[in-house]
Amino acid sequence: MNELLQQILNGLSLGAIYALIALGYTMVYGVLRFINFAHGDVFMVGAFSGLYLFRWLKPFFDGGRWLLAALVLLGAMLISATLGVLVEWLAYRPLREKPRLTVLITAIGVSLLLEYSAQLLFGAAPRGFPSLVEGGAIGGIGGLHASNVQVLVFLVSGALLFALRFIVMRTRIGLAMRALSLNPTAAALMGVNISVVISFTFGLGSALAAAGAIFYASLYQAIDPFMGVLPGLKAFVAAVLGGIGSLPGAALGGVILGVVETLVVGYSKELGIPPGYRDAVAFVILILILLFKPSGLLGKNHREKV
Amino acid sequence: MLEISNLTVGYGSITALHGISLNVERGSIVTLIGANGAGKSTTLRAASGLLKIRSGNIGFEGKQIANLPAHEIVAMGLAHVPEGRMIFSNLSVMENLRMGAYLRRDADGVRRDLDFVLQTFPRLSEREKQFAGTLSGGEQQMLAIGRALMSRPKCLMLDEPSLGIAPLLVKTIFEKIVEVNRDLGLTVLLVEQNANLALEISHYGYVLETGAVLFHDRSERLKLDPRVREAYLGA
Ligand SMILES: Nc1ncnc2c1ncn2[C@@H]1O[C@H](COP(=O)(O)OP(=O)(O)OP(=O)(O)O)[C@@H](O)[C@H]1O
Ligand SMILES: [Mg+2]
Numbered sequence: 321m322n323e324l325l326q327q328i329l330n331g332l333s334l335g336a337i338y339a340l341i342a343l344g345y346t347m348v349y350g351v352l353r354f355i356n357f358a359h360g361d362v363f364m365v366g367a368f369s370g371l372y373l374f375r376w377l378k379p380f381f382d383g384g385r386w387l388l389a390a391l392v393l394l395g396a397m398l399i400s401a402t403l404g405v406l407v408e409w410l411a412y413r414p415l416r417e418k419p420r421l422t423v424l425i426t427a428i429g430v431s432l433l434l435e436y437s438a439q440l441l442f443g444a445a446p447r448g449f450p451s452l453v454e455g456g457a458i459g460g461i462g463g464l465h466a467s468n469v470q471v472l473v474f475l476v477s478g479a480l481l482f483a484l485r486f487i488v489m490r491t492r493i494g495l496a497m498r499a500l501s502l503n504p505t506a507a508a509l510m511g512v513n514i515s516v517v518i519s520f521t522f523g524l525g526s527a528l529a530a531a532g533a534i535f536y537a538s539l540y541q542a543i544d545p546f547m548g549v550l551p552g553l554k555a556f557v558a559a560v561l562g563g564i565g566s567l568p569g570a571a572l573g574g575v576i577l578g579v580v581e582t583l584v585v586g587y588s589k590e591l592g593i594p595p596g597y598r599d600a601v602a603f604v605i606l607i608l609i610l611l612f613k614p615s616g617l618l619g620k621n622h623r624e625k626v
Numbered sequence: 627m628l629e630i631s632n633l634t635v636g637y638g639s640i641t642a643l644h645g646i647s648l649n650v651e652r653g654s655i656v657t658l659i660g661a662n663g664a665g666k667s668t669t670l671r672a673a674s675g676l677l678k679i680r681s682g683n684i685g686f687e688g689k690q691i692a693n694l695p696a697h698e699i700v701a702m703g704l705a706h707v708p709e710g711r712m713i714f715s716n717l718s719v720m721e722n723l724r725m726g727a728y729l730r731r732d733a734d735g736v737r738r739d740l741d742f743v744l745q746t747f748p749r750l751s752e753r754e755k756q757f758a759g760t761l762s763g764g765e766q767q768m769l770a771i772g773r774a775l776m777s778r779p780k781c782l783m784l785d786e787p788s789l790g791i792a793p794l795l796v797k798t799i800f801e802k803i804v805e806v807n808r809d810l811g812l813t814v815l816l817v818e819q820n821a822n823l824a825l826e827i828s829h830y831g832y833v834l835e836t837g838a839v840l841f842h843d844r845s846e847r848l849k850l851d852p853r854v855r856e857a858y859l860g861a
Contacts (some may be wrong), residue, residue: 342648495717501830502714503714506712507725508695509674509706509712511697514697
């Protein structure tokens with residue numbers, strides 16, 4: 321029983337990371353109806369930004385490890401947000417009126433460009449990533465253990481989800497995002513500067529992906545130029561699972577995927593599934609949703625009355 | 627207030643407007659009538675910046691607005707209630723109205739206008755928290771008009787507000803259009819297929835056919851014009 325709970329706890333921290341990435345997919349889909357396949361690579365850039373920020377800032381922080389972690393996190397979020405905005409501006413915006421397939425192919429191109437540029441800059445070999453917060457397992461309730469990193473993941477992801485919810489539901493730009501995703505023409509007629517809102521959406525989604533990347537790198541302690549590919553694809557599955565376009569859906573889909581994946585690995589013997597199949601879990605889930613509930617768990621199928 | 631001259635607009639290889647000219651005077655209700663596909667909606671879309679124009683001029687309060695982005699045009703005071711209403715179905719009625727005031731920074735004025743809109747359309751005030759998509763067609767049209775009023779426009783362009791709406795509600799909506807024109811001095815450009823109603827409440831009318839202005843005159847004279855009576859008033 322305890323082991324099951326422990327596995328679920330571990331799954332939740334992985335799930336929180338998938339959720340952070342999935343939100344970016346779903347937000348961009350919301351405003352542009354397009355899957356940004358370069359999102360996983362923005363995630364990767366977030367991790368490398370974190371690594372270099374950590375190195376540069378470390379000498380200035382002897383004791384204040386938490387403060388250093390916070391600065392690394394915020395800095396990486398800022399760098400990735402800038403990158404996300406730039407990618408949209410340079411690669412996608414000129415194609416705004418073109419067929420969606422053109423943009424999709426461009427996104428794949430951007431993805432490859434980012435991956436191989438990173439390889440050129442940082443080398444192909446995996447690099448070690450420091451544990452941002454020192455200290456091992458915290459003995460928890462009933463023998464459950466959560467590492468410092470896991471605690472950090474839970475707290476910060478929770479705070480970020482809360483902040484995102486606030487932005488989307490309570491601020492003017494959030495209202496504009498929702499309006500834009502419902503009807504771009506009407507949003508423009510209300511005075512929404514669509515390009516600004518799209519830029520903001522890319523920035524927001526990329527910042528969340530960078531937070532996910534810092535957590536991911538802290539948990540696995542290694543990063544490489546292609547590290548964004550699998551988490552990116554899985555987070556995409558999570559977004560589809562939750563219902564593409566739905567923010568709560570992306571969060572829920574991410575958490576479910578993280579937990580299921582961890583359980584499959586944890587109980588691989590009992591289930592008769594080799595642990596090497598962990599990455600297949602997401603895709604089996606994808607096929608199942610597409611077969612049985614293409615709109616996803618929380619996806620909406622509302623149509624406007626005409 | 628709104629002056630369109632020699633306006634040509636097309637969709638790809640199709641030319642929808644062949645150099646039309648029309649003039650909407652400040653404080654008046656001007657109507658644009660014509661059969662399906664005449665180019666009425668295209669005219670409004672070009673004026674509000676949803677469509678790029680090929681040639682011609684669109685002047686609003688003396689400034690050229692053709693090909694400006696839509697958000698800049700609404701900021702100048704030209705509001706467009708589009709065909710099919712285009713309300714935000716998954717936002718509440720109140721959020722839809724707040725979207726109408728998106729560009730405004732005067733919180734007090736917004737509150738006053740909100741009161742005004744809810745008084746004008748009491749049905750909306752009973753449904754403030756409801757998703758707009760759950761409203762009836764007529765209520766959605768009221769919301770679309772109320773939302774446009776929330777931007778406090780100088781000129782309101784309405785595209786077929788009577789389309790697919792119960793006759794009783796159509797009557798209410800047209801009364802409200804007259805009311806805002808009379809009481810707020812709001813200039814109105816009204817596109818309608820229901821020429822009877824449109825000529826009833828408007829001061830001036832243009833008849834559009836296949837992308838060109840066929841003729842135009844004061845509404846009470848258009849109503850009597852045999853060509854209009856035959857083609858558009860079903861006489
Ligand atoms: N998106 C579009 N793509 C191509 N052609 C279009 C498009 N929209 C309109 N048209 C064409 O432009 C012409 C004018 O259309 P418009 O919608 O302005 O007519 P309308 O007078 O508003 O008609 P209705 O009363 O049916 O609304 C028509 O011939 C129509 O087929
Ligand atoms: Mg029309």
